[in-house]
Amino acid sequence: MNGSHAEIFDDVAVYALGTLPEAEAIRMREHLETCEECRDEYEALAATVTAVARSAESCTDATNGAVYASPLLKARIMREVRAQSATKTAPATSAPKVRSLVWPAYAISAACLVIALGFGAVNLSLTNRLHHLEATQQEAATTRTVDDATVADLLNERAKRYIVPGGEVVRSNNHVYIAMDDMPQPPAGKVYQAWTQPKGSKVMVPGATFVPDRHGVAILPISSNASLLHAIAVSIEPPGGSKAPTTSPVVLELLE
Amino acid sequence: MTQDAGQLMERVRARDADAFEALYDAHHRVVYGLAARMLGDALAAEDVTQAVFLKIWTAPELFHGGNFAAWIVRLTRNRSLDVLRVRKSHGEAELPETLPEEEAVEDTAFANIDADNVRKALATLPPEQREPIELGFFGGITHDEIARRSGIPLGTVKTRIRMGLKKLRSALGTMVTV
Numbered sequence: 001m002n003g004s005h006a007e008i009f010d011d012v013a014v015y016a017l018g019t020l021p022e023a024e025a026i027r028m029r030e031h032l033e034t035c036e037e038c039r040d041e042y043e044a045l046a047a048t049v050t051a052v053a054r055s056a057e058s059c060t061d062a063t064n065g066a067v068y069a070s071p072l073l074k075a076r077i078m079r080e081v082r083a084q085s086a087t088k089t090a091p092a093t094s095a096p097k098v099r100s101l102v103w104p105a106y107a108i109s110a111a112c113l114v115i116a117l118g119f120g121a122v123n124l125s126l127t128n129r130l131h132h133l134e135a136t137q138q139e140a141a142t143t144r145t146v147d148d149a150t151v152a153d154l155l156n157e158r159a160k161r162y163i164v165p166g167g168e169v170v171r172s173n174n175h176v177y178i179a180m181d182d183m184p185q186p187p188a189g190k191v192y193q194a195w196t197q198p199k200g201s202k203v204m205v206p207g208a209t210f211v212p213d214r215h216g217v218a219i220l221p222i223s224s225n226a227s228l229l230h231a232i233a234v235s236i237e238p239p240g241g242s243k244a245p246t247t248s249p250v251v252l253e254l255l256e
Numbered sequence: 257m258t259q260d261a262g263q264l265m266e267r268v269r270a271r272d273a274d275a276f277e278a279l280y281d282a283h284h285r286v287v288y289g290l291a292a293r294m295l296g297d298a299l300a301a302e303d304v305t306q307a308v309f310l311k312i313w314t315a316p317e318l319f320h321g322g323n324f325a326a327w328i329v330r331l332t333r334n335r336s337l338d339v340l341r342v343r344k345s346h347g348e349a350e351l352p353e354t355l356p357e358e359e360a361v362e363d364t365a366f367a368n369i370d371a372d373n374v375r376k377a378l379a380t381l382p383p384e385q386r387e388p389i390e391l392g393f394f395g396g397i398t399h400d401e402i403a404r405r406s407g408i409p410l411g412t413v414k415t416r417i418r419m420g421l422k423k424l425r426s427a428l429g430t431m432v433t434v
């Protein structure tokens with residue numbers, strides 16, 4: 001026998017929830033094969049446990065900075081699936097880039113965050129990451145933080161995306177951003193600096209300095225009037241930045 | 257009403273990418289949200305979401321009918337537990353069982369329930385029932401560990417989880433129309 005029914009019946013709910021230690025779960029599975037009463041109890045609770053999972057469901061869009069899966073993630077998955085599909089539908093040529101682009105932890109709504117914080121230590125890394133991102137933004141010598149409008153711009157499916165080493169330059173609603181997701185740390189004692197070149201000018205105008213976070217993520221608003229820009233660039237500079245680039249650019253993108 | 261997940265899975269077995277996309281659209285929010293909640297990390301949640309959906313695409317025969325949402329939730333929780341397992345590889349609390357992926361949940365009672373309704377129903381539980389349910393399910397820890405952390409006897413933890421799940425079931429039952 002695999003243990004008494006009375007003893008095991010007590011564990012059916014915690015088994016349905018997925019919190020039995022593995023060894024006891026094996027014993028439970030064996031018992032469920034033979035015991036209708038436990039089986040009924042289990043069936044009744046399994047669908048309820050699925051409902052518990054749904055309470056964590058992410059939101060449909062990024063307004064309020066909600067927990068939100070990036071459309072780029074879908075594009076990445078669908079690209080792989082379409083390549084192996086029977087119908088061989090041509091992938092949309094305007095599909096966003098397929099390299100991993102992380103839309104990071106700013107995607108947490110106040111409501112969802114409150115729920116997450118209810119767990120205490122379990123979700124600490126979530127808040128750490130959020131704070132880290134905020135810190136990175138402040139480090140970026142800009143008073144602007146990653147606000148809802150920025151998130152909406154970055155996720156805009158109609159945005160024009162220029163793939164650059166380590167990420168992309170995004171032009172959305174006439175705003176321009178540097179959105180890096182895989183940028184190496186600058187050499188020790190150095191920072192990155194953004195530059196813009198206005199149309200009709202030969203001069204690179206100095207912009208903010210920044211460093212990516214430990215995941216290689218950096219989001220930097222560059223301009224709110226893309227139509228005035230000819231090019232944007234990023235170079236490695238000393239802390240505090242330079243008046244003119246002192247190294248050759250690691251990113252250089254023509255916007256016209 | 258969108259096409260039934262079981263029918264869509266039939267088409268996925270026939271390598272129909274449009275059917276797969278419909279499943280993704282309908283279910284990615286619970287997958288991503290659950291992984292994000294369990295892992296506390298948007299980066300890792302994206303990885304889990306990708307792994308779960310590519311598994312559905314490459315091994316659709318693993319779905320044995322019944323409640324599709326229940327199945328995809330199990331895939332997601334198990335993948336997320338894998339990630340937690342790697343993180344905890346330097347010896348810590350024992351991780352719980354993985355939920356059986358090969359077994360169908362026949363009961364589709366709450367298959368289409370709205371997430372806000374679930375949150376409302378969860379909020380009706382007394383905290384001493386809701387907390388161990390959420391900690392166990394999302395925290396990925398065993399009921400022994402819940403008991404140890406909270407200083408509550410193991411038997412009491414089990415009882416509260418059972419009472420809580422039953423109360424939740426009846427609260428949800430009142431929300432499902434027809």
Ligand SMILES: [Zn+2]
Pocket residue numbers: 005006008009031035036037038039
């Ligand atoms: Zn039994």
